[in-house]
Amino acid sequence: MDGGSFLQQKSDPSMVDIAMIEAARVRLGGRARRTPLLSSPFLDEIAGRRLFVKAECLQHSGSFKFRGGWSAVSALEPSVRARGVIAFSSGNHAQGVALAARLHGIPAVIVMPTDAPRLKIANTRAFGAEVVLYDRIKEDRDEIGARLSKERGLTLIKPFDEPQVIAGQGTTGLEIAEQAAEEGIEVASVLVPCGGGGLTSGIALALESRAPSFKVRPCEPENFDDTTRSLASGKIERNAALQGSICDAIITPQPGNITFPILKRLCGAGLVVTDEEAQKAMALAFTRLKIVVEPGGAVALAAALFHGKDIDGDVVIAVTSGGNVDTEVFEAALSRR
Amino acid sequence: MDGGSFLQQKSDPSMVDIAMIEAARVRLGGRARRTPLLSSPFLDEIAGRRLFVKAECLQHSGSFKFRGGWSAVSALEPSVRARGVIAFSSGNHAQGVALAARLHGIPAVIVMPTDAPRLKIANTRAFGAEVVLYDRIKEDRDEIGARLSKERGLTLIKPFDEPQVIAGQGTTGLEIAEQAAEEGIEVASVLVPCGGGGLTSGIALALESRAPSFKVRPCEPENFDDTTRSLASGKIERNAALQGSICDAIITPQPGNITFPILKRLCGAGLVVTDEEAQKAMALAFTRLKIVVEPGGAVALAAALFHGKDIDGDVVIAVTSGGNVDTEVFEAALSRR
Structure with a gap:
């Protein structure tokens, strides 16, 4: 028996659903950290609305993965x-x-x-x-x-185009729904750094059931906006290059065959930020939230802070998806302030 | 009426008790953040035991204050x-x-x-x-x-020698007791950065009631170890200087008249770290926990990591009390790795 075939039996997008995310949460119980929802009045002011940050950089292993x-x-x-x-x-x-x-x-x-x-x-x-x-x-x-x-x-274990992986990432969305309810938030734009779409599709599926008035927006770095273009055209589009951004964590060739149909069904338009905006978001997360965010993990926060005109509503929740950054890359970001 | 006299009516150390801490928690409900208890297998290895970090640098305003x-x-x-x-x-x-x-x-x-x-x-x-x-x-x-x-x-509003302030800081201890129970921890050394002793005495009072097998240890920077020396001599000792450490947050002339009797009754011996050890702890918190800690806020983590021989037991919980650090001070710490 080829072990690799076990997980691949489920390749139909419809196989990932809220029950599978709930089951993943049960298996993750006591293992995954319930990461905090952070905020700062200084960031609210820049964003022009209430801004909450789901700090997945504080997850075990330094990212939602x-x-x-x-x-x-x-x-x-x-x-x-x-x-x-x-x-x-x-x-x-x-x-x-x-x-x-x-x-x-x-x-x-x-x-x-x-x-x-x-x-x-x-x-x-x-x-x-x-x-x-x-x-x-x-x-x-x-x-x-x-x-x-x-x-x-x-x-x-595929990085994103795998139902059990998507289900695991979706547990982030269950927490967002609960934590938003604790804060009294009824409507929100939820911005998620998007590479292959595992985290974004998992959160979108969780929120579809648990907070249906929330709208998920995938966020990407400039020139690596395959998901944004794919959502605009309605079919999977590829990136022209596979390097040339500091956002290494979310540079993938194209959205997944399982993730894209989910993104297409549930998400709003993509948001695209520059590397410099991601760096500025890292610096603000350092100063205002006291968290360490890597460039790819900062694109949703960057979109919330610097692309407010493209975002609807009074509340935005940005996921900072990872914090595994080399010292010199972090220092370069701090110097952008 | 002199407004200043209102809070000062309660100047007897015995006036701060667990009921006052519980009352502070009720008033803080929905306002203070329940900061996470973080950990990393890499830090456990350095510490030589299980190490948990109560990340108060993630509190509103960037510190437990x-x-x-x-x-x-x-x-x-x-x-x-x-x-x-x-x-x-x-x-x-x-x-x-x-x-x-x-x-x-x-x-x-x-x-x-x-x-x-x-x-x-x-x-x-x-x-x-x-x-x-x-x-x-x-x-x-x-x-x-x-x-x-x-x-x-x-x-x-005095910074530490004030019952209602101590009661507020003590809510950190209530959370530590609950979060430790969730992790299955029954016995622990709890290391707390100590300036005037507000946080340390508050946590000690909370744990006396909620986790009596936990022992609180005040942590201080070298040459500003007034509390450590006071605990050793049994009476309040002063620091010779008021500047000369990077740990600005916890440089105070001496323990408080209200805090010291509480520290003396409840705490173990103080632990003293160098500025360089505090910087190394900041760098490790950056790399392993993805949190931003200021020098004074890092002394307890530094003691947990580098003074293990002076600490009892299999589990240590270190409070990182603040993260309000200027960029260049933070970068200097990262270069210590």
Whole structure:
């Protein structure tokens, strides 16, 4: 039996639903951190409305990816899981899967691009995973992953186009709905950093059931706005390049085959920010919220702060999806203030 | 009636008790943030035991001081409160009181030293307070405060030696007890950054009732270890100097007349760290927890990480009490890694 086929049995977008997100939450209970919803009157003033930040950078492994990693690993049939898992990732999915595997006591192989942030490579190794580096331009990570998966009987945990991963990320949306209710928020725009769309589609599905008056808006960096263009044209569009942004965490070739139909059905138009706006958002998160956000994790906050004219309503909730940033990249952002 | 006398009626240490802390929590309900208890396997490894961080740097106004500020302001009789409040502070108490006053819609005057961090002065003004600067060496802040208080009928909110302030800070201890129980922790050393002792005594009082097997340890910077020496000698000892540490938030002349008897009755020995250890703790909090901690707010984490041989037990909980740090001070800490 090919372990990789286990999770891939469910490839129909309609297979991800609120029941699957609720089930993921049960499996994540006591493992994932309920990250806080932060705010600052200074940020409200810049945004021109009430702004709340769902600080997923404070999640275990430094990003929301731990939710999806744990959800997928914990959903595996025990004998399949015992053989181990494999993932390819520029870093946050790598760390999320590596930590989930370690906590399950199973081996993990992570295929990472050579130009991934050093901190992310080092952390993935420190979580006990075997890291296999590849050249993002010359080599095909899918081919490498498939070969290793077959050779060792490892189950491939895809970074976003996988129902159990989407369900895990969707638990973020359950928390947003609850925390917004605690704050008395009835209507909100929910801005989410969007790479392949796993977090965005998971949150959109959760809010469809738990806070249907909330509208999810995917956020992307300039020149890597595949989801924004795909939503505008109604079909999957690709990015022209795969490098050239500081937002490494959310640079993907195109939206997923499972995530895109969900995004198309539930989300509002995409929002696109510059690298400089992402840096300014990082600096403001440092000064006003006391959290560390990486560039890709800051694009939704940047959209909330600097693209208010394209956002509806009196309340915006921005997800800061990760904080795994090298020191010099962080310092460059602080100097943008 | 002198507004300043209102809060000062209760100057007996025995007047601060768990009932007063519980009452402060009721008044703070929906206002103070329940800050998360964070952790990282990387920090556990350095500490040599399980390490949890109570991230009060994520509190409103960027430090725990909002709790005490709100507690004191909300406890005032309405007609007294309406005339306004005054506080003297190098920064965090200033911001906490200023924000509490703004949210109550009353005026606030804050007397700050000229060498306070720029961010703290700017934020205090941005919260709507009137800032009066004074020379820490040449002028007497108590005299300035007393004069302004009398002239304008303002109530003085002392930074730590005030029962309602201690009660507000003590709500941090109630949360620690609850969050530790959620993590299954039955015995722990609780390390708290200690200036005048408001936070430390408040937490110690809360834990005395809610988690009596927890032992509170005050933490201080080298050369400003007045509380550590006072606990050792059994009587209040003064610091020789009032400047010369990067830990501005917790540099006070001596423990308070109300706080010290509480510390003496309930706390274990003090722990003393170097400025460099505080900086390294800031850098590790950045890398591993994704939070921004200021030097004075990092001394307890530094003690947990680097003075493990002086700490008992398998679990340590360190409070990171504030995150209001200027960019260059933060960058200097990151370069210590």
